[in-house]
Amino acid sequence: MSFGIIGSGSWGTALAKILTDNGETIHWWIRNQESIDYFNKRSHNPHYLPSAKFDITKTKFSSNIEEVIQNAEYLVMAVPSAYVVSVLSSLPKNIFSGKKIISAIKGILPKENLLLNDYLSSSFDFATDNYFAVLGPCHAEEVAAEKLSYLTFAGIDEAETGSIAEHFKSPYLKTIVNKDINGVQYAAVLKNIYALGAGIAHGLDYGDNFLSVLIANSADEMAVFLRKAGIINAEVGYIEHGGKNIANESHNNYAASVYLGDLLVTCYSLYSRNRAFGNMIGKGYSVKAAQLELNMVAEGLNASRCMQAINQTIEAEMPIATTVYKILWENLPAAEGFRYIEENLI
Numbered sequence: 001m002s003f004g005i006i007g008s009g010s011w012g013t014a015l016a017k018i019l020t021d022n023g024e025t026i027h028w029w030i031r032n033q034e035s036i037d038y039f040n041k042r043s044h045n046p047h048y049l050p051s052a053k054f055d056i057t058k059t060k061f062s063s064n065i066e067e068v069i070q071n072a073e074y075l076v077m078a079v080p081s082a083y084v085v086s087v088l089s090s091l092p093k094n095i096f097s098g099k100k101i102i103s104a105i106k107g108i109l110p111k112e113n114l115l116l117n118d119y120l121s122s123s124f125d126f127a128t129d130n131y132f133a134v135l136g137p138c139h140a141e142e143v144a145a146e147k148l149s150y151l152t153f154a155g156i157d158e159a160e161t162g163s164i165a166e167h168f169k170s171p172y173l174k175t176i177v178n179k180d181i182n183g184v185q186y187a188a189v190l191k192n193i194y195a196l197g198a199g200i201a202h203g204l205d206y207g208d209n210f211l212s213v214l215i216a217n218s219a220d221e222m223a224v225f226l227r228k229a230g231i232i233n234a235e236v237g238y239i240e241h242g243g244k245n246i247a248n249e250s251h252n253n254y255a256a257s258v259y260l261g262d263l264l265v266t267c268y269s270l271y272s273r274n275r276a277f278g279n280m281i282g283k284g285y286s287v288k289a290a291q292l293e294l295n296m297v298a299e300g301l302n303a304s305r306c307m308q309a310i311n312q313t314i315e316a317e318m319p320i321a322t323t324v325y326k327i328l329w330e331n332l333p334a335a336e337g338f339r340y341i342e343e344n345l346i
Helices: 010-021 033-042 065-071 081-088 116-124 140-144 158-166 181-203 208-228 257-268 273-282 287-294 299-314 319-329 334-342
Strands: 003-006 026-029 059-062 074-077 100-103 131-135 149-155 173-178
Touching: 003 010, 003 065, 010 026, 010 140, 026 065, 033 059, 059 065, 081 116, 081 299, 100 116, 100 158, 116 131, 116 181, 131 158, 131 181, 149 158, 149 181, 149 257, 158 173, 173 257, 181 208, 181 257, 181 273, 181 299, 181 319, 181 334, 208 257, 208 299, 208 319, 257 273, 273 287, 273 299, 273 319, 299 319, 319 334
Parallel strands: 003 026, 003 074, 026 059, 074 100, 100 131, 149 173
Antiparallel strands: 131 149
């Protein structure tokens, strides 16, 4: 397999490290030639995860995205969701012909309100059979530090999905195979919104007792949306693994790491950008001020507006996500919003 990485943020850098640690040669698109020159000289990303050292002989950098796409069979998409369209829209419509795309994007395209696979299908006539998603409770900082983590690879073709996952497996990275492409992506979008809520609660000085109830209710609210959207993996306490090793395959289990696990770590971890962003909102920062202070993309901000629009069709009852949206986009005072949430928790 030949891999290409599109994006050089912290998560793209962590995934590139996994592949090169496993001996894979990668083609890596980095927009800025100055960053490429620094990377080649110092063997680490100048902007993200500076402690992660790379074998430069395994990395072929290019500031030409078409060159990277042409040289790779498997493309890992790791740009923030807000920038996907600007990065891809000028490319030839047939450029992904014969390619496999692995989405590492933990968000939704904000203007289109689309998952990446739906955008690729409509704009590039890209078949979902050739689309895969890699998600789960994996903060890039811990992956770079080689702390044990679990990644779930979702795809329609389980054999192909498993083959891809094998290339990422390592002593510090366990892999799981899953067929629920839309479900894992929507879960990744929603958990960022709930992590914003957890951060707002912390900023408002709520304690751990309240936070645990808030996150438990958020998990239930997420499951409600997934069920109403027709997602299969929304059951707890039931695991179907077809007689295979359960560590390698996860079906019909909402408590699995890619759903509930990712929600928990994003709400609790100090590495969580969304939690940090929400914390600033709870302490009285404006959205603009929080964006400037964080200086990184908090996917939950745009996701809250996108999911509000998407849920106009799904019609799931989502009081927590709706309140977070109103705080961020309709100037609802955070304290007032959380007084409403208090009355709706069980």
